[in-house]
Amino acid sequence: MPEISKKITGEIMIPPATLSSFQKEIKSISDFKEGIEKRLRNEVSIILEVILGGAVILEASDIHIEPEKERAKIRIRIDGLLQDVILIDQKIYQTLLSRIKLLSGIRLNVTDRPQDGRFSIVSNDSKSNNILNETRRLSIIDSGVIEVRASSLPAEYGESVVLRILSSKNLINVGVLGLREDLLAIVEKEIKKPNGMIIITGPTGSGKTTTLYAFLEKIAKPEIKIITIEDPIEYHLEGISQTQVFPEKGYDFASGLKSIMRQDPDVILVGEIRDLETVQIALQAALTGHLVFTTLHTNDAAGTIARLVSLGANPINIAPAVNMAVAQRLVRKICEKCGIPKKITPEDLSKMKKELKGFPKKIKIPKLTMGLKIPKAKGCKYCNFTGYRGRTGVFEAFLFDNEIKKFILSNPSITSLKEMAIKKGMITIKQDGLVKVLKGITTLEEVERVTGE
Numbered sequence: 001m002p003e004i005s006k007k008i009t010g011e012i013m014i015p016p017a018t019l020s021s022f023q024k025e026i027k028s029i030s031d032f033k034e035g036i037e038k039r040l041r042n043e044v045s046i047i048l049e050v051i052l053g054g055a056v057i058l059e060a061s062d063i064h065i066e067p068e069k070e071r072a073k074i075r076i077r078i079d080g081l082l083q084d085v086i087l088i089d090q091k092i093y094q095t096l097l098s099r100i101k102l103l104s105g106i107r108l109n110v111t112d113r114p115q116d117g118r119f120s121i122v123s124n125d126s127k128s129n130n131i132l133n134e135t136r137r138l139s140i141i142d143s144g145v146i147e148v149r150a151s152s153l154p155a156e157y158g159e160s161v162v163l164r165i166l167s168s169k170n171l172i173n174v175g176v177l178g179l180r181e182d183l184l185a186i187v188e189k190e191i192k193k194p195n196g197m198i199i200i201t202g203p204t205g206s207g208k209t210t211t212l213y214a215f216l217e218k219i220a221k222p223e224i225k226i227i228t229i230e231d232p233i234e235y236h237l238e239g240i241s242q243t244q245v246f247p248e249k250g251y252d253f254a255s256g257l258k259s260i261m262r263q264d265p266d267v268i269l270v271g272e273i274r275d276l277e278t279v280q281i282a283l284q285a286a287l288t289g290h291l292v293f294t295t296l297h298t299n300d301a302a303g304t305i306a307r308l309v310s311l312g313a314n315p316i317n318i319a320p321a322v323n324m325a326v327a328q329r330l331v332r333k334i335c336e337k338c339g340i341p342k343k344i345t346p347e348d349l350s351k352m353k354k355e356l357k358g359f360p361k362k363i364k365i366p367k368l369t370m371g372l373k374i375p376k377a378k379g380c381k382y383c384n385f386t387g388y389r390g391r392t393g394v395f396e397a398f399l400f401d402n403e404i405k406k407f408i409l410s411n412p413s414i415t416s417l418k419e420m421a422i423k424k425g426m427i428t429i430k431q432d433g434l435v436k437v438l439k440g441i442t443t444l445e446e447v448e449r450v451t452g453e
Contacts (some may be wrong), residue, residue, distance in 0.1 A: 006238035010103035010119040014049055017121065022053040029076075029384045032058060033086045036074070036357065040088065046093040052121055052163075056146060058384075061165060065100075067158030078384065079391050080205065089184055093158065100161055114153050121146040121177075149232065159340075166234050174214045177207075178393035182363060186324075186399065191215045191293075194266075196323035198285040199273075201298040202266075207330045207393055208295045209234060212269055215293055216240060220269065228269035231254040236394045247411065251345075253278040261285060270294040276312035283313060286321040300429065301327040301396050302418035305408055319405040326397040329429055329450045331442045332388035338380035341373040341440065348374070348444055355434055358423055365438050375443050392441060394433040394450070398426045 026032050032054040039050050051074065055063050060076035072093035074085045088096075101108050105116030122145045149164040170330070179187060190198060198209045198215070213235060216226060220239055227241045231253070236242065243260070245252050253270060256278035260268055272295050273279050286292045298307045304325040308318050344352075353368050366372060375386025398404065398421040407420055420429070427435075433447035 010105065012045070012052065012103060012119065013122055013281060014053055016123055017097070018049060019053060019453065022050065022057055023279055026054045026057050027081055028381050029058070030077075031173065036086050036088075042091060044092075047092065048096060048099055055120070055163075055165060056167070056407060059169075062161040063165070064185065065093065065096065065161040065163075067160065069157055072158070079330075079386075079388055080330055083384065083388075090158075090243055097152075097159060097161060097399045100150055100163070104148075106150065106152055109158055113155055114151070114265060116152075117150045119148050119150065121148060149234070154431070164196065168235065170210055171213055171217070171235055171237075172210065174218045177211055177214055178436075179395060180435065181428070183395060183397060183427075186397070187215075187326075188218070190324050190399070191219055191291075193291060193323060195286060195289050195291055197282065197292040197294065197321050197324050199294055199296055199304050200302060201296045201304055202329060203297065204297075205330070206328055207391075208328065209271075209398060211326070211328060211393070212293050212295065213237065216267070219273050224266045225264060226267040226269070227260045227265040228271070229253060230271040230402040230438070254281060257281045257285070261290075265290060267291045267293070273308075273311070274297070279308055279311050279313045280317075283317045283321040286323075287317070295372050296391050296406050298327070300414075300418065301325040301398055301426070302414050302421060303327075305412075305417060306414050309411065315411050317407050319400065319408040322400050323400050324397060326395060327404075327429060328393050329396045329433075330391045331394055331433055331436065331450050332386075333390045333392055333442055334375040334377060334440070335380065335383035335387055335389045337389075338378040339375050340375040340378060344370065344372045344374050346370070351444070352434055352437075353429055359364060360427065363427070365435060372438075377443050377445070387443075388446065390424065393399045394429050394436065394447070396426055396429045396432060398424065 006025060007070050022035070026035050033197065035050050035054055037045065039046050051063060055076050058076065058078060060078050062077040064075040064077070066073045066075070068293060071089055073086045073087055075082045076085055098108060103119040106115045106117040137354070147166040149166060151162045152159045174184065174187065184246055201212050202208050212315060220226060227243070227246060229243050231245045233242050233244045243256055245256055253272070253274060257278060258281060268290055270282055270292065272277065273282060282292050282294060296307050298304055305318060309315060349368060349370060349372065356368065359365065379387045380386040383389040404420065407417065430447065430451045433442070433451055436442050437447055
């Protein structure tokens with residue numbers, strides 16, 4: 001079990017003038033590489049400054065430092081995809097590793113097992129806010145502080161380190177998640193209900209936590225008691241009680257949820273349902289006057305029931321407790337600087353017609369003809385020559401109405417449940433992605449990359 005630091009144990013100070021110079025200097029991955037190269041002979045704190053500052057400017061979600069036989073590779077994840085930045089020698093890697101461990105509260109002498117920690121990036125001048133907010137490229141919270149979650153893992157040639165950048169820019173409201181207008185109206189109605197369960201599904205990195213936090217932000221008000229149990233707490237939300245699991249001390253999702261129930265909550269967020277005891281308590285909470293938000297790892301919305309049953313839950317309890325299941329993925333948005341509309345090819349038109357066959361008429365989409373134009377990725381310095389900049393969600397969701405609830409009691413297969421949901425008007429993730437292609441938000445290639453051919 002990874003060791004978990006109990007608080008942010010360190011800070012790295014990046015002065016406003018330094019942040020401002022990074023902002024002017026670093027506009028792309030190549031600029032980032034050059035910025036690191038120029039500072040490799042400086043002390044380790046300066047090297048780490050440019051690595052962290054550059055990653056923030058480029059809106060990276062993660063920094064990966066991976067040791068190889070003779071050197072170590074630095075990569076950053078932008079819009080869900082890893083990009084190589086630079087190779088550094090082992091000596092510099094070792095000093096960086098020690099500095100990161102020290103900042104994160106990770107034990108320096110432990111190299112044979114995983115460790116987790118946290119630290120923060122702060123500016124030593126309150127005036128830095130003005131500098132930091134001048135550009136959308138700088139993802140930093142209003143107080144001028146960014147939290148970084150550090151994870152070390154023993155590897156063949158040393159310890160692999162991943163730094164997750166927890167920027168409050170990721171905390172967005174429900175209206176900008178990427179929900180279609182019809183689905184947004186349904187979601188806003190469901191999250192205001194006094195009880196029941198809303199489940200968000202999808203693989204790791206699909207934006208589930210962001211969606212749940214957006215739900216909480218929408219309903220939070222003084223007269224509602226909201227408590228979360230998370231692993232770990234990624235973002236701190238004002239006016240909400242947040243707790244973090246510590247399995248090594250016996251405080252897991254199940255025991256934490258039991259304690260939360262004695263705190264008289266109105267709304268409960270369970271970071272993830274992983275075992276039978278947690279699912280039983282969560283379902284019971286949903287059936288006894290609480291609104292429960294949670295996540296599951298499944299491929300689609302219809303797989304929610306099968307997953308709960310596989311954990312040991314009884315369909316008799318699932319059917320009346322769950323209000324809605326939502327599945328989501330993230331697709332990259334076409335670059336606003338270089339993206340261009342191109343006439344659709346016969347092959348792509350055939351694909352779209354096949355996928356959108358029987359599409360609900362209440363949702364207006366352009367006519368699928370050979371005159372149709374859809375976005376094509378090109379690539380420029382602004383988007384690091386990827387053709388994409390930023391991400392948005394693609395979703396599928398269905399409500400547990402009386403017909404669905406009765407159907408669940410028969411323990412249906414995932415395929416049967418999905419077929420029924422589609423008959424009742426559910427738009428699949430793939431179809432939602434294609435709607436975003438038709439609206440000029442993303443490309444057909446990107447939707448196929450995320451949802452499959």
